[in-house]
Amino acid sequence: MNKLLMAALCAALACGSAWAVDPIRPEEIVLTHAAPLQKISGKIKGRATAEYSIAVPAGAKIDIRLTGANRSANFNVTAAGADEALFVGSRDGNRFHATAPTATVYRVSVYLMRNAARRNESASFVLEAGLGAAR
Template identity: 45%
Template sequence: MLHRSLPIRASLLLAALCLSTPAWSADPIHKETVALTAGKAAHSVKGQIKGYATAEYTLTGKAGQTLSVKLKTNQPSNYFNIRQAGQDEALFIGSTSGNTYQATLPADGEYTVQVYLMRNAARRNAVANYRLEMGLRD
């Protein structure tokens, strides 16, 4: 009798493992494309992230344009990074440089502004309500 119930138990265990969400599973990423026009008013987005979730705002810029990004948040562990498509290193790391960025873009292409919580807040499942202002100038 024991040998017949073993496959059933193994099947139930496997089903339970498949249905549970492991701690290392991918967290939600909100992705949005932002259309910025040089010289126009800054584009503003409001959002909320919780725990290890992130938000990514992708925009297109040209070499020589000045990109400005400012993050206003209710959570002191809420920051943003800026990455250039195809590059391994970030152009800007908010946790070491603050919540304001303004610099000349090095090349034509796509840039992504990623809003996130530092690990200390993310592991507590903290919530950040934020407003991100982005603008381009020639």
């Protein structure tokens, strides 16, 4: 009986990493006309995602730029309630700029591409978010 219990415990521990949820660190970036630019430094590793929410008033211009030490670091931008990203960094580059048609909250997700995530690479990054005229 003890051997069966030990075998079941070992199997559960071996599968534990498959059950683990990829870590997401949500944070809020507050942009105002008094402080229109925020620079956030961070680090991601493996399948971890750094996630930021930015509230943008109607008609305001938003500019987001990512610089990182790892070429596989990218970011996506999704509007509140949207099913698909407005901006996909791996396809669209390292800078997003738009004018918000209505007051909305944009979700910015910084991640490593799958090839780097599988190798458990890490990336330091700086995310710059600006409100107002494009920089």
